[in-house]
Amino acid sequence: MARIIDSRPLLDAFLGVLRPLSGRVAQAVGRTPGLAILRAVENAGSAAYAARIRAAAAQAGIACHEVPVAARTDGAAGVRAQVSALSAAPDIDGILILLPLPAGLAMPRAMACMDPDRDVDCQHPLNLGRLMTGNPLYLPCTATAAVTLAEGMLRDLRGMNCAVIGASASVGRPLALQLLDRGATVDVLHIQTRDIAAHARRAQVVFAAAGHAGLVDATWVSPGAVLVDIGINADPSGRPGVVGDIDAAAVADHAAAVTAVPDGVGPMTTGFLLANTVHAASRRAGLDFTIPDLTTLPAWQALRL
């Protein structure tokens, strides 16, 4: 049976490491690091996600400022004005714009108003480009969480055949680049790929970021493969809660491991968002910052297959 990977213990340990680094900033500048979360007021999913971030931020010693925006009353121009104002606010070190965006607002137009130094979600073209050159300023949160869990399970990804399903600018592409930085061979698959299951079967590690509930079944998985599920989808059966892109029951007899949804990649995504926020606050305070070494944490070592 495939092992199910839950990253909540790793997040807890990571937040414990981040807390003194937040405290160091607070001591230097007289306030805790501040993260603004801008989200569409109408969306229940992003409200729940923001609440989870807020709880983790409190553990890490970071102040969260939720900024609900309504396209109907604020308009896309109003939302952009909010991003500009937050980019200049003295107590805001990082800004996260949650999807779905308010109607009428596209991410490139939102990013045009974003201070790249506060783009702790690594969505600004300047930060994506830094990632492309192998010199990232901030870590792309979801992609880094996915790679961190794969490395926890397998240690060294050099020379491994990895399939990335989904080629979005926010997840699939940054993930492919991070895997290349680690020496993996990367096959990027998507909706126009022919015989996509055959491509996926050749991979030792499959990263599913297609946004399609239960897309990956047993026919996509070679024996002993490691599966990292990045999808967060409404349950097509209508039940409350979310499901991933991988049909965990169907692959249970084939895969060596599969990450849980929502408790696999999700918690550590929040962890890297908060690490980036402490990084941003440290830079503004003139303090050095290095992402803490996760590999020394027992919770990371416990991931090993």
Add this chain to the structure above:
Amino acid sequence: MARIIDSRPLLDAFLGVLRPLSGRVAQAVGRTPGLAILRAVENAGSAAYAARIRAAAAQAGIACHEVPVAARTDGAAGVRAQVSALSAAPDIDGILILLPLPAGLAMPRAMACMDPDRDVDCQHPLNLGRLMTGNPLYLPCTATAAVTLAEGMLRDLRGMNCAVIGASASVGRPLALQLLDRGATVDVLHIQTRDIAAHARRAQVVFAAAGHAGLVDATWVSPGAVLVDIGINADPSGRPGVVGDIDAAAVADHAAAVTAVPDGVGPMTTGFLLANTVHAASRRAGLDFTIPDLTTLPAWQALRL
């Protein structure tokens, strides 16, 4: 026998289309678009390349300013000062930094002094990031030349299995992104890939950008594959001239086509550099600019296999 693809006729036609667009800028601002080429004075290879660019620029109505720099006398700081000065020079619309860089200068440090609006070689992180989001300002020259020839040969790359050999920030990664933008499935291979020939054999189109003379032989090529050679290497036999990453003689009986070296991808690389320069000059002059549609040119249509 594999067809050998020479892009010089396409470059000629492209320069003919660019010329009136340069002329429009000249009429608006009273001077022709200007391209600065910064290169290490000691390097014979980059001197020859600069001479080819200069000739093509003249055809397109663009003024070329060669700036030879010597690490020994200028120092890396001096070279960066040159990039800064060119970034503010009124008659310079585009800046190209040729490899190899003067000793002691790394590309990220050079790019830190570059005006992104004049980065017509698309190496600045902001421009690489724009490419990553699918909204490029300038086209990455070598990658776009390679994709343009592949599209000329095959028309539609959607769903095609493409192998990209080499994962550099300057060529392999931008190429992978541009292929994804066109709906291709992209397997990125490199020096740490295990059984790389088997990966390459699964591809219908192989892009070789490893910088290793004659790396790709018959064992890497499935029957009827299309091969795009991006390598420019000294001939290991010691003969003058350059050779590609593909052993053209070895693959001749297997491939449907292989691009020539140096007259395959090279000429159109220069073409897109000059198109970006006219684009940059047009923007500075407040004029609209759209990359001319190559697909209407008989020289492009003649590439079709």
